[in-house]
Amino acid sequence: xxxxxxxxxxxxxxxxxxxxxxxxxxxxxxxxxxxxxxxxxxxxxxxxxxxxxxxxxxxxxxxxxxxxxxxxxxxxxxxxxxxxxxxxxxxxxxxxxxxxxxxxxxxxxxxxxxxxxxxxxxxxxxxxxxxxxxxxxxxxxxxxxxxxxxxxxxxxxxxxxxxxxxxxxxxxxxxxxxxxxxxxxxxxxxxxxxxxxxxxxxxxxxxxxxxxxxxxxxxxxxxxxxxxxxxxxxxxxxxxxxxxxxxxxxxxxxxxxxxxxxxxxxxxxxxxxxxxxxxxxxxxxxxxxx
Amino acid sequence: xxxxxxxxxxxxxxxxxxxxxxxxxxxxxxxxxxxxxxxxxxxxxxxxxxxxxxxxxxxxxxxxxxxxxxxxxxxxxxxxxxxxxxxxxxxxxxxxxxxxxxxxxxxxxxxxxxxxxx
Numbered sequence: 001x002x003x004x005x006x007x008x009x010x011x012x013x014x015x016x017x018x019x020x021x022x023x024x025x026x027x028x029x030x031x032x033x034x035x036x037x038x039x040x041x042x043x044x045x046x047x048x049x050x051x052x053x054x055x056x057x058x059x060x061x062x063x064x065x066x067x068x069x070x071x072x073x074x075x076x077x078x079x080x081x082x083x084x085x086x087x088x089x090x091x092x093x094x095x096x097x098x099x100x101x102x103x104x105x106x107x108x109x110x111x112x113x114x115x116x117x118x119x120x121x122x123x124x125x126x127x128x129x130x131x132x133x134x135x136x137x138x139x140x141x142x143x144x145x146x147x148x149x150x151x152x153x154x155x156x157x158x159x160x161x162x163x164x165x166x167x168x169x170x171x172x173x174x175x176x177x178x179x180x181x182x183x184x185x186x187x188x189x190x191x192x193x194x195x196x197x198x199x200x201x202x203x204x205x206x207x208x209x210x211x212x213x214x215x216x217x218x219x220x221x222x223x224x225x226x227x228x229x230x231x232x233x234x235x236x237x238x239x240x241x242x243x244x245x246x247x248x249x250x251x252x253x254x255x256x257x258x259x260x261x262x263x264x265x266x267x268x269x270x271x272x273x274x275x276x277x278x279x280x281x282x283x284x285x286x287x288x289x290x
Numbered sequence: 291x292x293x294x295x296x297x298x299x300x301x302x303x304x305x306x307x308x309x310x311x312x313x314x315x316x317x318x319x320x321x322x323x324x325x326x327x328x329x330x331x332x333x334x335x336x337x338x339x340x341x342x343x344x345x346x347x348x349x350x351x352x353x354x355x356x357x358x359x360x361x362x363x364x365x366x367x368x369x370x371x372x373x374x375x376x377x378x379x380x381x382x383x384x385x386x387x388x389x390x391x392x393x394x395x396x397x398x399x400x401x402x403x404x405x406x407x408x
Binding site (some may be wrong): 267269270273274276277280281284285287 | 311314350354381382385386389390392393396397400
């Protein structure tokens, strides 16, 4: 009895895992992402002649419960029509019995890659605000993401932000998961859990020498007690807006010196102009008159 | 408060304050009232233009530059009128007018809401 070489077995496994697109309008191009249960492929939509992303359950997880969860995810995302939520195009069942859905193919990078590309702090914070905006919209529709993390946030080439993976991540990801989610007990998991995850994401966006007020904002969003966090993603968005506008943030009590420095930075051109004006007036006062 | 209103108010206040500094020039004290009115109107005009510009263009550098140049031009006109009356105060009028214009431009760019999109 002879055995197949490992690489052949590996290849067979890959082929079995590939979605069967026979008879559909889609043509497989390449795999672009893989999560705990699902795989995302780039496919070509022959009917509309465009490339889209197709998410399908990975073969080992393709049972009915998982299929129902993927469909539920598709339904949730389809409800959320917002520039920050990835738009869904189609959902159904493939000839191999696996449930799938297609969505916009984002030509961008994951938030973590965007940060690694050394984007300036103000740019990162504006991206974070767009993320908060999308999450706030979802909360207003009664939807909680439960698995917000940099890998589920795409940043497009023009700074557009798209949140993906709505609904499957019930357990969350340890580093970004709220305590009430991690305990898995009787504590309710609501929008505050997403606020916690947003705080954890904000922390990853901040450089080591980030200003204290920003670190305080992340700390408040990640408070152990949900009642001590920002009440919603919109409040967190506004808090970041205050920082970007050079105003004081609610999460940080600044000293008089810090307040003075902030005032100077915000109004530096005006203060310089005032100084120039006073100097000019002073010089002109002593200027010889005809 | 919209940017045009910010410009008009900043122009009136800064223009009046700029005019008030003429008090330190003894020869100008007799004409303080007309200087205050003229300087306020000059500031108002700069603020009006800078405010409308700020509604269209969101750039502190450009807004400050435009308002400073308009302030300088209007101050030159005032200085010419002053010279025709027999007094030459080009430097005393134009330099502060230039800086005051820049400050008005800064206010219109930094403060006030943009016009609502219809």
